[in-house]
Amino acid sequence: MIAALFLIGVxxxxxxxxxxxxxxxxxxxxxxxxxxxxxxxRRLRPRALAIVDGEVDGSEVMSSRxxxxxxxxxxxxxxxxxxxxRTHIADWFEDRLRLDVTIARLGHRRSWRRAGAxxxxxxxxxxxxxxxxxxxxxxxxxxxxxxxxxxxxxLGAARAVGALIDTLVNGTVPRAVAxxxxxxxxxxxxxxxxxxxxxxxxxxRRNALDLIGVVGAASDAGLLVGHLRDASxxxxxxxxxxxxxLGAAGAVPVLIEALDDRLPFxxxxxxTALGQIGDPSAVPAxxxxxxxxxxxxxxxAAHAVLRIDPRELDAVDPDAGAARFLREAADLAELRAA
Amino acid sequence: MRSxxxxxxxxxxxxxxxxxxxxxxxxxxxxxxxxRSLVQHQRSRSYAATDEMLASPLIPPVSVLLPAHDxxxxxxxxxxxxxxxxxxxxxxxxVSDGSTDATFARLTEAFDLVPVRKAMRGALPCAxxxxxxxxxxxxxxxxxxxxxxxxxxxxxxxxxxxxxxxxCAVDAxxxxxxxxxxxxxxxxxxxxxxxxxTGGIVRxxxxxxxxxxxxxxxxxxRNPLAALQVVEYxxxxxxxxxxxxxxxxxxxxxxAFGLFRRDLVEAVGGYxxxxxxxxxxxxxxxxxxLRERGEDYRIEFVPDPVCWTEAPETxxxxxxxxxxxxxxxxxxxxxxxxxxxxxxxxxxxxxACPYFLLFELLGPVIEVLGYFAVPLGWSLGTLSGSFxxxxxxxxxxxxxxxxxxxxxxxxxxxxxxxRGTDVLRLFVLAVLENVGYRQLISxxxxxxxxxxxxxxxxxGVMHRRGLGDLAARPLPDAPASHx
Numbered sequence: 001m002i003a004a005l006f007l008i009g010v011x012x013x014x015x016x017x018x019x020x021x022x023x024x025x026x027x028x029x030x031x032x033x034x035x036x037x038x039x040x041x042r043r044l045r046p047r048a049l050a051i052v053d054g055e056v057d058g059s060e061v062m063s064s065r066x067x068x069x070x071x072x073x074x075x076x077x078x079x080x081x082x083x084x085x086r087t088h089i090a091d092w093f094e095d096r097l098r099l100d101v102t103i104a105r106l107g108h109r110r111s112w113r114r115a116g117a118x119x120x121x122x123x124x125x126x127x128x129x130x131x132x133x134x135x136x137x138x139x140x141x142x143x144x145x146x147x148x149x150x151x152x153x154x155l156g157a158a159r160a161v162g163a164l165i166d167t168l169v170n171g172t173v174p175r176a177v178a179x180x181x182x183x184x185x186x187x188x189x190x191x192x193x194x195x196x197x198x199x200x201x202x203x204x205r206r207n208a209l210d211l212i213g214v215v216g217a218a219s220d221a222g223l224l225v226g227h228l229r230d231a232s233x234x235x236x237x238x239x240x241x242x243x244x245x246l247g248a249a250g251a252v253p254v255l256i257e258a259l260d261d262r263l264p265f266x267x268x269x270x271x272t273a274l275g276q277i278g279d280p281s282a283v284p285a286x287x288x289x290x291x292x293x294x295x296x297x298x299x300x301a302a303h304a305v306l307r308i309d310p311r312e313l314d315a316v317d318p319d320a321g322a323a324r325f326l327r328e329a330a331d332l333a334e335l336r337a338a
Numbered sequence: 339m340r341s342x343x344x345x346x347x348x349x350x351x352x353x354x355x356x357x358x359x360x361x362x363x364x365x366x367x368x369x370x371x372x373x374r375s376l377v378q379h380q381r382s383r384s385y386a387a388t389d390e391m392l393a394s395p396l397i398p399p400v401s402v403l404l405p406a407h408d409x410x411x412x413x414x415x416x417x418x419x420x421x422x423x424x425x426x427x428x429x430x431x432x433v434s435d436g437s438t439d440a441t442f443a444r445l446t447e448a449f450d451l452v453p454v455r456k457a458m459r460g461a462l463p464c465a466x467x468x469x470x471x472x473x474x475x476x477x478x479x480x481x482x483x484x485x486x487x488x489x490x491x492x493x494x495x496x497x498x499x500x501x502x503x504x505x506c507a508v509d510a511x512x513x514x515x516x517x518x519x520x521x522x523x524x525x526x527x528x529x530x531x532x533x534x535x536t537g538g539i540v541r542x543x544x545x546x547x548x549x550x551x552x553x554x555x556x557x558x559x560r561n562p563l564a565a566l567q568v569v570e571y572x573x574x575x576x577x578x579x580x581x582x583x584x585x586x587x588x589x590x591x592x593x594a595f596g597l598f599r600r601d602l603v604e605a606v607g608g609y610x611x612x613x614x615x616x617x618x619x620x621x622x623x624x625x626x627x628l629r630e631r632g633e634d635y636r637i638e639f640v641p642d643p644v645c646w647t648e649a650p651e652t653x654x655x656x657x658x659x660x661x662x663x664x665x666x667x668x669x670x671x672x673x674x675x676x677x678x679x680x681x682x683x684x685x686x687x688x689x690a691c692p693y694f695l696l697f698e699l700l701g702p703v704i705e706v707l708g709y710f711a712v713p714l715g716w717s718l719g720t721l722s723g724s725f726x727x728x729x730x731x732x733x734x735x736x737x738x739x740x741x742x743x744x745x746x747x748x749x750x751x752x753x754x755x756x757r758g759t760d761v762l763r764l765f766v767l768a769v770l771e772n773v774g775y776r777q778l779i780s781x782x783x784x785x786x787x788x789x790x791x792x793x794x795x796x797x798g799v800m801h802r803r804g805l806g807d808l809a810a811r812p813l814p815d816a817p818a819s820h821x
Contacts, residue, residue, distance in 0.1 A: 324457035
């Protein structure tokens, strides 16, 4: 046994030395490679910018190595571009057949390659990628599905709404990613979201209302108001938050009613929404709530009053123990006035 | 009599050899798990779209809590680094925990604080609040001045002041990178119903150049003691934390940088004020609470958000720090001793707690005994030369291998040290860490048992030089939290 342990020691010493050698070599070679890459990017940047401006098309002769670097530069630029500049980039990828290469990579056996390709397709911006990305929403890897969802949003693929809603409902894509993709689709996503708001599953209703609050219109207020009496507290919170985001003035009376909800976090959400809407008629109810025993709703109500009309806080009794949140808001009002 | 002593030495020799063998097998397994996990994580960075999160209205707001006691040197850069965080909605709550130096005065001067009677929710008990202030320049920067009650008490006070549903606790001697909060929050954003807490990696700032609360140039510390801790931190975070996180039983989220769901922390009673290991204890309590209720949850370690901290540069301060960490671990494991071995707690009860009990709590004692007993047994002829070689293989050679492997993980993933000379120094340090340094740390950790026996409960005096101008000055004191 001692001999075996000794041999293990020798083996690990050799492994440590090999690892050290490998890393030193990698650092030396990697450093040189990085420097070459930086130099190539510097050299090719004007050409990439010319492509963005539509001055150069995909027929230009370029080595495959240069084309790969230009592809990376363009994909990076595309993240912050829109309109014709993005169309030029998409055209270049199509002309150079790099779009097909990237789409083909969605079938790669390694999931991180597939995810990278799905992500890149969103940046490239070609609508030709939509079908492949819709297929990628069923990929076994969550990363690939998430990258595909994000890219469908980036591409503004209206016909992906149903599939994206499904990923949200089934939880196959992180909620924030699917949600953000639907937000990117904007009004195109609304009809499906409105349908989801009527789902029997509370989690689906909640997600739908959250997103309607971001991409919806004043005309959605009616639907949202109905959910302030939903059986699920999370849904009631989402409805209140959505009404606040949309600034739905017509919802004020129902939101004031929601200040009497049995759960403090629903009352807090209603108070915050009233603050966002900014209707002075809500102030008396908010002042009442701000003196209540539950801290979250009281704080939310006090800040809502501060937002609607800070002058209402002038009359706050500085010694009243129960009105501590109003005192805080009054001090903040004074600070802002100064 | 001699025969009894010889038997004792032989027994101790075999005990320590077995201990080191099992420990190294576990470490190698963790290395494999962590290597795989880090490679996956690193690959996913190219398509994580973290920047796009910034524009999303679906990101939960966060209250960043910064407890500070006599932190006059580092408090301003630390707060500046927090205010520079890239995150959609957040507030910073600094809690001055009965500071007797110029901590509060420097905050007032730097951020133009004015008194505002902030309403505290009172969900958790804490020492009396003297006053609350808000910055005129940064409306989301709050400062709570309170009586001294210790770090846990200050954090509870911060929780009472926090407005947002998630809280991120950071130490006053740390600097966060601008994307750190965004990255540590990503698991929460992806799975808000499942992920209840996340922790990030902590790195050593000694030697780095810091400008206006930002690390602008990463270098190895010139001080050898601090430089050794760089390698030690790689092993702790890139192997240990990543491995435990993968197994679903992360027990330590460093107090220097951890994100928690506020309602849950309040539900379990906040930070425990009667232990110096409040960060470990809270995580174990959260695990217990959720497992006892049969809830599906995750506590995750995120390897890339970076929090920079000061490392001790003197043995005296290092000893004080390590004894305190070990004391915190002893207190936590003793308090939750009924978790170990209980199938009800899953991997936590059957693997994580027994591991921490045997290898992290009792391990230093066994190691120190081995370092004395084996060479002594060999010199007396009780243990053979080959036994000594086998012992050194397990105690030192495999340690070197693991340290170099941890360094390799860093090089293959984050590569935060750009200078080749620094990397070469790190390889030398990876060897030296296992010849002298690690043994010294074990000895310091054994001394923690003496502290516990003496019922010592203080943190020790902390004198920091601060992160404001770290590269230019030596640093004598210790981070407050576990690495």
